Amino acid sequence: MRPQAAGQGSMEPDADQQTARRPHIEVRGLTMAYGDRVVLSGVNFTVKRGEIFVIMGGSGSGKSTLLRHMIGLIEPATGEVLYNGVSFTRADPEEREAMLRRFGILYQGGALWSSMTLAENVALPLVEFTRLRPVEIREVVSLKLAMVGLKGFENFYPSELSGGMRKRGGLARAIALDPEVLFFDEPSSGLDPLSARLLDDLILELRASLGATIVVVSHDLASIFAIADDSLFLDADTGTAIAQGNPKVLLEQCKDRRVRRFLTRGQEAAN
Helix, strand or coil, X not given: CCCCCCCCCXXXXXXXXXXXXXXXXXXXXXXXXXXXXXXXXXXXXXXXCCCEEEEEECCCCCHHHHHHHHXXXXXXXXXXXXXXXXXXXXXXXXXXXXXXXXXXXXXXXCCCCCCCCHHHHHHHHHHHHCCCCHHHHHHHHHHHHHHCCCCCCCCCCHXXXXXXXXXXXXXXXXXXXXCXXXXXXXXXXXCCHHHHHHHHHHXXXXXXXXXXXXXXXXXXXXXXXXXXXXXXXXXXXXXXXXXXXXXXXXXXXXXXXXXXXXXXXXXXXXX
16 A cells, blocks of 8 residues: 555545446447448447457347447447547547557457467557567467467468467467457357367466456357356347446346347257
């Protein structure tokens, strides 16, 4: 604790304390549309620092669309997204670029460059955004690949790797710059159950080791229940978010049949 000056009463929280208490991510009044077609409207939620937050919902509910708005690939019709209390939506290009460098993103297929080795793929952001020497970049690349279980695969090309390995390779690249926020778009898509479970375990390990806030788009129930601290349920029929909370708590306490039907995959109707 910081000592107080003599004769000084209670102090205001310092900047670090204020940052820790402030939501890491805030989404305020977000409306998302393609032309005249509104996909989602009135979306509001917060994500705490260091938690794993899952965006879930059925097909066509706008999960990936919401993620794309959060990382600036699509601009909202109304509303804004804030990080550490600073508006990402309203930031000028230079400010937004600086904020983007604190993000790591894993797309569904891993999005590795097929003409580059795994090591070259992971090195890309380090070459682009740091002043590290080549030997230092090689050291960081080796460390990141080891963190995702791919030590020894530096010189392999994406075509020589399994689907799960390509995902982990994409994840190694996503964490190359030690991001504050990690985004995953359907990380278990296309994986067998064992590979999906191993990826869930890796996400939990990376949260612990990096201290990052993690946002995951998923419809995979096993993954949702395994990793989520908090979640948001998007409903395709109403075009908005209708529930937020830990999915295990929502399963026990949420009265909305749409949410329960999703979390039980229709088991209620069968019973």
